Amino acid sequence: MTTHPQIGRLTDALLRTIPVGPVVSTGGQYEAGRHIWNGAVSARPGVIVRCADPAEVATAVLAARAFDVPLTVRGAGHDWAGRALSDGGLTIDLSGLRRVSVDPETRVAEVAGGATAADLVAAAEPFGLTAATGTAGSVGMAGLTLGGGYGPLSGRFGLALDNLLSAEVVLADGSVVTADAEQEPELFWALRGGGGNFGVVTSMRVRLHAVPTLLSGMVLYPWEQAGSVLAGLADMLEGSPDELTVQSGVLPGPDGKPVVFLSPTWSGDDEEAMEQTLAWLDDLGTPLVSEVAPATMPAMLAAIDAQFPFGRHVEIRTRSVPSLTSGVRDVLSLAGSTLTSPSSAVSVHSLHGAASRVPVRNTAFGNRDPHLMIEIIAQWEPGDPRAQEHRAWADDLADAFEPEALPGGYPNLLGPDAAAQIAHAYGPNTERLLTAKHRYDPYDTFKATPLPDLSRAR
Numbered sequence: 001m002t003t004h005p006q007i008g009r010l011t012d013a014l015l016r017t018i019p020v021g022p023v024v025s026t027g028g029q030y031e032a033g034r035h036i037w038n039g040a041v042s043a044r045p046g047v048i049v050r051c052a053d054p055a056e057v058a059t060a061v062l063a064a065r066a067f068d069v070p071l072t073v074r075g076a077g078h079d080w081a082g083r084a085l086s087d088g089g090l091t092i093d094l095s096g097l098r099r100v101s102v103d104p105e106t107r108v109a110e111v112a113g114g115a116t117a118a119d120l121v122a123a124a125e126p127f128g129l130t131a132a133t134g135t136a137g138s139v140g141m142a143g144l145t146l147g148g149g150y151g152p153l154s155g156r157f158g159l160a161l162d163n164l165l166s167a168e169v170v171l172a173d174g175s176v177v178t179a180d181a182e183q184e185p186e187l188f189w190a191l192r193g194g195g196g197n198f199g200v201v202t203s204m205r206v207r208l209h210a211v212p213t214l215l216s217g218m219v220l221y222p223w224e225q226a227g228s229v230l231a232g233l234a235d236m237l238e239g240s241p242d243e244l245t246v247q248s249g250v251l252p253g254p255d256g257k258p259v260v261f262l263s264p265t266w267s268g269d270d271e272e273a274m275e276q277t278l279a280w281l282d283d284l285g286t287p288l289v290s291e292v293a294p295a296t297m298p299a300m301l302a303a304i305d306a307q308f309p310f311g312r313h314v315e316i317r318t319r320s321v322p323s324l325t326s327g328v329r330d331v332l333s334l335a336g337s338t339l340t341s342p343s344s345a346v347s348v349h350s351l352h353g354a355a356s357r358v359p360v361r362n363t364a365f366g367n368r369d370p371h372l373m374i375e376i377i378a379q380w381e382p383g384d385p386r387a388q389e390h391r392a393w394a395d396d397l398a399d400a401f402e403p404e405a406l407p408g409g410y411p412n413l414l415g416p417d418a419a420a421q422i423a424h425a426y427g428p429n430t431e432r433l434l435t436a437k438h439r440y441d442p443y444d445t446f447k448a449t450p451l452p453d454l455s456r457a458r
Contacts, residue, residue, distance in 0.1 A: 003088040006067040007046035010090065013063055014049060020059050021096075022050040033074065033093045034085055037138065039382055040313035041082030045072070045091040054202045057092055058174040061200065061445070064090045065172065071445055073200050076116050076140030080316045081415050083448060092200060094142075102127055107208040108165065113142050113201050118305075120206070121297040129208040130297045132157045135247060135349075136308065137301030142204060147195045147412035147449050148365055150373055152216065152265035152300060153209070155245040155353030161192040161365060162358055163207040169199040172445040176202075190436035193365030193426070195411055196448030198440045215266040215274060216300050217292035220259045225285040226250075226333055229260045232284040234324035237372075242353035243268030244277050249375075250336040251345035258336030259288060265300070308379065312343060315391045317376040317398035318413040318421075319405040324348070324372060327404045334400060335376070340386060340393045343379040348372050364436075366408060366427030373410050374401060411449045422450040 004010075007025075014023045024030040025047045033048035046069070049060040064071035070089030077084050077095070085091055094114035100123035101110045107129060111120055118137030124130050134144045134151045141160070149160020157163060166180035169187065177199075179188040190198055221229045233248055240246065246264045253259035264281070266274050278292065308314075321328050335346045352370045360368040378394040380387060408424035426433050430452055437444075437451060 003046045004069045006069055007088065010063050010067040010069055011047045014060070017059055020049065020056050021052045024048050033091065036077030036082060036084055037310050038080045038082055038314040039311040041085065043082055043085040043087040045085055046088045048091045048093050050093040050096050052096060054168065054170055054176045057170045057200050057202055058176060060090065060092050061170055061172060062174045065445060073196060073446070073448065075114050075143050076138060078139045079143065080314045097202065102129065102208065104129065109206050109208055111141050111204045111206055113203060115141050117141055117144065118298065118301050121301060124208050125296065125298060128210055130211050131206060131208055132160050132163045133297070133301065134160065135301070136304040137298070138305045138310070142201045143196060143448065144412065145204065145206070146191055146201065148193060148410060150349040150351060152245050152247065153267055154351060154355045155240065155242045156267045157209055158354045158358060159365065161363060162355065164192055165205040165207055167191055167201045168203045169201055171199040172441045172443060186436055187440055190364050190433055192363035194433050194436065197437060197446050197451055199446060211267050213269055213271070213274065214295050214297070215292060216264065216295040218289065219262045219281060219287050219292065220253060220289040221285045221287050223258045223336060226260050226336065227329070229285045230324060230329040230332060233262065234329065236280050237324060237350060240350070240352055241277060245350055247347060247349055249345060249347040250332055252339060252342045253288065256342055258339055264292060312379050313382055313387060315378040315394050316413050317394045318409045319374045319398060319401040320367060320371050320409055321374060321401065321404050322371055322406060325404060328401070331397065331400045331404070335397050338393060340389045341378065341380045344390060344393065345377050346397065347375040347377065349375065360428060364426060364429050364433045366425055366429050367406065371406060375413060414450050416450055418450070423452050425450065426452070
């Protein structure tokens with residue numbers, strides 16, 4: 001670790017400041033603060049400040065700026081690229097801020113900055129409500145929402161960001177503002193898709209939904225049927241109703257051999273329509289496993305967490321494609337036939353229905369045309385001598401998808417070195433987003449997800 005030369009003075013200043021909570025640079029609390037999902041990230045901050053409220057966050061932000069020390073924000077620590085930590089810098093740790101309160105009358109939840117998707121759906125479920133989240137429970141809701149949020153309810157209720165009603169934000173100058181449709185509307189626009197690049201979101205208000213019927217599960221098809229299953233899936237996705245969102249892809253099966261997986265989620269109220277819509281599963285092939293049944297959001301998110309636990313080493317690449325063309329299907333077949341790790345996978349997420357009907361200029365999110373977001377996940381155990389092979393597998397697949405891909409990619413998954421994709425990640429919203437960045441964070445204090453060249457905003 002290369003410690004910033006001012007970190008000692010900064011730490012002393014924080015320790016003298018009231019009411020700042022735990023300020024640590026060694027010991028158990030420090031190690032817990034630097035423990036994130038991707039075990040390959042070895043960054044060691046010079047100091048971690050575990051903040052308990054917006055005032056403490058503001059104190060830490062101002063201290064980092066006063067001493068010119070790199071600043072990062074750790075929510076749930078699920079960003080694979082490790083941007084929650086800055087080697088030798090100051091990390092604001094929000095993991096203690098996990099409160100969620102639910103108003104069942106207005107169907108609104110107030111979600112603290114460190115709360116996870118699992119925290120949110122667990123709080124909403126006793127009231128017969130749920131939320132538009134991603135697919136994993138351990139992901140922080142703030143980071144997920146600010147960057148986008150593809151998930152099992154996206155077709156019916158939009159992306160996670162489409163359900164954001166307001167956000168409490170600590171800006172680079174230490175001020176605490178509320179951003180919504182009426183107060184700081186430009187900041188509110190930028191937060192919905194522009195990531196945590198404008199300040200520290202210490203709490204959010206998000207819209208909840210009543211979903212009396214939720215059917216979900218996993219269907220695994222043998223590799224020999226990959227071509228026909230993927231072709232049938234392509235036809236089905238073209239006319240998929242809002243109530244049906246299908247995650248699909250390739251992963252190692254129970255015996256280590258590759259399989260095609262489909263994870264459909266039905267959120268509609270019409271049982272007859274549900275049965276008719278899901279009947280296509282019987283026509284795709286002969287599954288090895290077919291477990292689709294009534295489900296709950298907490299259980300669905302927990303299943304993904306079990307498949308991708310904290311501590312493994314991870315490398316992720318992403319591409320977005322218009323549809324499941326024959327070329328895309330060929331690359332998915334390549335993915336399975338060249339798998340190097342029993343923990344790796346390729347996951348295909350669908351943006352359709354309600355998420356595709358939001359005008360692209362309404363939020364900073366750059367692509368509202370129906371499309372598929374491809375997540376290439378190379379994952380392996382610490383100490384695996386084939387680590388470089390696993391990374392190369394992810395790189396090779398990303399290159400193979402490129403001829404079929406749309407410009408840009410999903411900002412929440414883009415790594416810092418994906419310059420060509422980053423330049424196009426926000427589509428027609430790029431210039432407005434960079435202007436907002438220059439307005440709210442002119443010194444580039446916050447670097448949560450990749451942004452294009454900031455000089456374009458000058």
